Amino acid sequence: MTKPIGLIFLGPPGSGKGTQAQVLSQSLQIPHISTGDILRQAITDSTPLGIKAQSYMDKGELVPDDLLLDLIKNRLSQPDAQQGWILDGFPRTVAQACFLENLLAQLDLFSECVVNLEVPEDVLIERLLGRGRQDDHETTIRRRLQVYHEQTAPVIDYYRQRGNLNSLNGNRPPEQVSHSLKEIIIS
Numbered sequence: 280m281t282k283p284i285g286l287i288f289l290g291p292p293g294s295g296k297g298t299q300a301q302v303l304s305q306s307l308q309i310p311h312i313s314t315g316d317i318l319r320q321a322i323t324d325s326t327p328l329g330i331k332a333q334s335y336m337d338k339g340e341l342v343p344d345d346l347l348l349d350l351i352k353n354r355l356s357q358p359d360a361q362q363g364w365i366l367d368g369f370p371r372t373v374a375q376a377c378f379l380e381n382l383l384a385q386l387d388l389f390s391e392c393v394v395n396l397e398v399p400e401d402v403l404i405e406r407l408l409g410r411g412r413q414d415d416h417e418t419t420i421r422r423r424l425q426v427y428h429e430q431t432a433p434v435i436d437y438y439r440q441r442g443n444l445n446s447l448n449g450n451r452p453p454e455q456v457s458h459s460l461k462e463i464i465i466s
């Protein structure tokens with residue numbers, strides 16, 4: 280029997296991770312797990328996690344790893360994640376990627392597929408300014424992109440070195456990106 284799929288979306292802010300994860304979650308009928316959405320909900324609900332995360336997110340910084348690791352471990356152990364999942368926004372640091380690799384090795388349940396969405400920086404800025412979320416103003420966007428280059432881009436090399444990276448041109452209409460993604464998944 281083939282293992283359920285675990286899809287991991289990498290890419291800079293605004294590259295379309297959330298957009299594509301939502302579409303695939305519906306067509307594959309597996310949960311879309313967005314750490315950004317989980318953190319924003321925690322802020323709205325004023326939970327201890329949300330209170331700690333807010334100041335980092337408002338500044339465009341990453342939320343500290345220790346807050347994310349338990350969150351992901353718990354989320355992936357929920358019943359709806361046993362038939363597969365799409366991770367959007369995690370891992371965002373090499374420490375998070377190592378944690379996930381160890382977690383998945385223990386479970387040995389999922390066949391992993393890592394996809395990196397590539398989009399030029401000027402297009403990212405234009406998209407994010409157009410979206411207008413609380414953290415989508417120019418100073419924060421520029422900081423998020425800087426943080427991405429410093430802390431998240433090394434995650435791409437981490438998966439590349441393991442021979443487990445699919446890169447995709449994300450600078451195309453969403454339907455075309457979805458089409459290419461489905462080709463990667465079934466290949």
Ligand code: B4P
Pocket residue numbers: 290291292293294295296297298299313314315316318335336339340341342343347367368369370371372375406407409410423449450451452453456
């Ligand atoms: P996220 O919520 O993950 O935000 P994002 O990277 O900006 O979103 P994404 O790339 O999914 O863009 P989207 O599809 O929406 O993170 C927010 C913050 O949370 C982080 O800065 C950090 O502080 C914290 N955080 C989250 N995870 C963390 C972790 N693991 N560790 C530490 N901190 C963490 O697309 C953006 C826009 O582009 C949309 O308006 C969309 O309509 C448009 N678009 C998408 N695809 C398009 C296409 N093909 N063509 C044209 N427009 C497109």
